[in-house]
Amino acid sequence: AFAVEFEGVTFSYGDTATPALTGVSFSLPPTGVTAIVGPSGSGKTTLFQLIERFRTPDEGTVRLSGADISAIRLDELRSRIGLVEQDAPLLRGTVRENLTYACPDATAADIDEALAAAHLTDVVSALPDGLDTSLGEGGTGLSGGQRQRLAIARALLARPDVLLLDEATAHLDSDSETALRSAIADIGTRCLVLTIAHRLSTTIGADRILVIEDGRLRASGTHAELMESD
Numbered sequence: 405a406f407a408v409e410f411e412g413v414t415f416s417y418g419d420t421a422t423p424a425l426t427g428v429s430f431s432l433p434p435t436g437v438t439a440i441v442g443p444s445g446s447g448k449t450t451l452f453q454l455i456e457r458f459r460t461p462d463e464g465t466v467r468l469s470g471a472d473i474s475a476i477r478l479d480e481l482r483s484r485i486g487l488v489e490q491d492a493p494l495l496r497g498t499v500r501e502n503l504t505y506a507c508p509d510a511t512a513a514d515i516d517e518a519l520a521a522a523h524l525t526d527v528v529s530a531l532p533d534g535l536d537t538s539l540g541e542g543g544t545g546l547s548g549g550q551r552q553r554l555a556i557a558r559a560l561l562a563r564p565d566v567l568l569l570d571e572a573t574a575h576l577d578s579d580s581e582t583a584l585r586s587a588i589a590d591i592g593t594r595c596l597v598l599t600i601a602h603r604l605s606t607t608i609g610a611d612r613i614l615v616i617e618d619g620r621l622r623a624s625g626t627h628a629e630l631m632e633s634d
């Protein structure tokens with residue numbers, strides 16, 4: 405089965421507005437990293453919001469593991485979809501506190517597993533006790549890329565079927581970006597990861613790419629395939 409399918413999805417923000425998405429159809433397998441690429445205003449965020457059912461299509465169907473999402477209870481749907489927003493807010497506590505706060509039922513083993521999946525194990529064990537402050541101006545805390553990976557680890561605790569990453573590599577230095585991409589590729593072995601990018605050049609690590617422009621799906625394929633046809 406496919407993890408996420410769009411079939412003829414059209415959505416407008418108002419009766420008179422040009423649709424934000426028009427007749428979008430695609431099918432994505434249960435694992436791997438898919439990048440949604442398109443310029444600002446092309447409909448990427450709207451596409452994420454339709455998957456989360458923050459918005460409902462005017463036409464067409466969105467499916468999660470084969471089921472029309474309009475038939476899935478909202479709390480169940482949200483528990484199966486992890487969302488990591490740009491500059492996701494973190495608590496001013498320790499790395500572990502950020503994770504236990506988000507998921508009080510998580511065991512220490514669950515937390516270690518999420519940290520490992522987000523490639524944070526070494527980072528956390530390298531921090532002196534009490535200095536793993538995830539936010540804060542003291543300079544003792546995590547880098548921007550590490551904070552993003554912490555937000556990802558937090559989302560992974562719920563064991564989502566789909567992880568939505570909004571602008572995950574924006575304003576990171578190249579080492580942090582490499583570390584983040586490597587963690588994302590690894591997470592793609594356990595669930596479907598959907599990322600958003602503005603340019604094809606930043607999607608090299610993705611398994612497949614959907615190019616959207618003006619709310620329409622213009623192309624899809626691997627990075628190599630899309631570079632050839634460009």
Ligand code: ADP
Nearest residue numbers: 417423424442443444445446447448449450451
């Ligand atoms: P992207 O994420 O690719 O930048 P969006 O999905 O945010 O694109 O936007 C797609 C289109 O929908 C744009 O024309 C944008 O102006 C419009 N749009 C987005 N959000 C709203 C909104 N809340 N109300 C009206 N129009 C919106």
Ligand code: ADP
Nearest residue numbers: 491492493494495496497502505506538539540
């Ligand atoms: P401050 O005093 O600077 O607001 P807080 O400890 O209240 O510090 O919040 C730190 C961060 O944690 C903020 O970015 C905030 O958005 C986030 N935060 C605080 N409370 C919650 C909550 N209940 N759920 C999710 N995030 C929260």
